[in-house]
Structures are given as structure tokens and as C-alpha cells.
Amino acid sequence: xxxxxxxxxxxxxxxxxxxxxxxxxxxxxxxxxxxxxxxxxxxxxxxxxxxxxxxxxxxxxxxxxxxxxxxxxxxxxxxxxxxxxxxxxxxxxxxxxxxxxxxxxxxxxxxxxxxxxxxxxxxxxxxxxxxxxxxxxxxxxxxxxxxxxxxxxxxxxxxxx
Numbered sequence: 001x002x003x004x005x006x007x008x009x010x011x012x013x014x015x016x017x018x019x020x021x022x023x024x025x026x027x028x029x030x031x032x033x034x035x036x037x038x039x040x041x042x043x044x045x046x047x048x049x050x051x052x053x054x055x056x057x058x059x060x061x062x063x064x065x066x067x068x069x070x071x072x073x074x075x076x077x078x079x080x081x082x083x084x085x086x087x088x089x090x091x092x093x094x095x096x097x098x099x100x101x102x103x104x105x106x107x108x109x110x111x112x113x114x115x116x117x118x119x120x121x122x123x124x125x126x127x128x129x130x131x132x133x134x135x136x137x138x139x140x141x142x143x144x145x146x147x148x149x150x151x152x153x154x155x156x157x158x159x160x161x
Contacts, residue, residue: 017075027072028064052141065104073100097152105143
């Protein structure tokens, strides 16, 4: 799959994945070459094969990124309706999961525009007790540059995609 030509479709997929899961999974590699997966609920994809996530709770991604900045992000559309329709038809109308490969960039202070994007994404939790704990005081982002994408193949269910 061509990451540049399909970037808008990739962005749509990750948006759907976030709304069905409230997170994506980011894999890094530690100093002993062991994989480590972290759930992130604040990944945003820009229009130019780049993105960022808010870095508040995660300690492992930045630590592993110093040793090896390469990451893989898995976005799965777990919508029950999407899966039931696909199982009923015997095929998926779009990919159920994509893996984005990229390189971690610098940690930076979030811009007002990035803070607004986060605020829009989490506004549905604004009246809940944990909202301020999870989403309050988000100050820093980590940039990511993406180099390739892999589709998840489920044989006959995805062969026409």
C-alpha cells in the first residue's frame, strides 16, 4: 500500500480505530531488543505522513526511542457493527487493521492548535470524574514521521481490498 497515495484513507482508518477502541498500540524495542507495546489515546495524524501524540503518562516510549527511534503503530477498527457486517458478507469492505511504521521525533511543547485538537477529541468525557486526571495538564507532544504502512490480511475476508 502506497503511504503517500493512501494517506487520507489511512487517516480515516485510524480515526475509526480510535473511536472504536479509544486508543492505538505503539510498539517500541528496549535495550535488550525485547518488544514493548503501549496504548496511546492521543495519536493524531497530520496531512503529510506525520503525526504526534501527547506524552504525559508514557515513560517507556521515550526511553526506548533514545536507543531505537523506530516504532510501529497498530490501529484496529473494532466496531462491532463493522465486524458483524463483514462476517455476514464474508468479506471486509475496508481493512480491519493497519500498521504504520515510523520514527520518533523530538518532544515539544504542544501548540494551541494541537491542544484544541485534543480538547475536541475528549470533549465527550468532560463531565466525568477522570477527565481532568487523564486529559488535564497535557503540555508536551512527541512528533512522528511515517515511512510505510502495512495492511492486515485476513485471507478471503480481505482479498478484494
